[in-house]
Amino acid sequence: METYSLLREFADSWMLLLLFTVFVGVVIWVFRPGSTATYKDTANIPFRHEDKPATSKEKEARP
Template identity: 50%
Template sequence: MDYDTMREFADSWALLAMAVFFVGVIVFAFRPGSRQAADRAAQIPLKDD
């Protein structure tokens, strides 16, 4: 692959893939029930085993 081909791929499909990944992360973070899971995970370092 030469530079121009890689640049064209990065400008189109890679950008689309990153945008889809970003939207997926946002949906995952704001899904119903995620607050309780995040609160439980935040308390892990504070637990005395």
């Protein structure tokens, strides 16, 4: 069997299955329970200091 045919057959079967599994895993990771607070905090980063500038004593990153 030629190299191209072998790689093509592998990509058509197992790689498709692997990439689909990774996709489903990422979707489950994003919608897992308890992640809502993390995503809301991250989404509000641009509005964190909307009314006044940040002071030098404030920590920007969470521990």
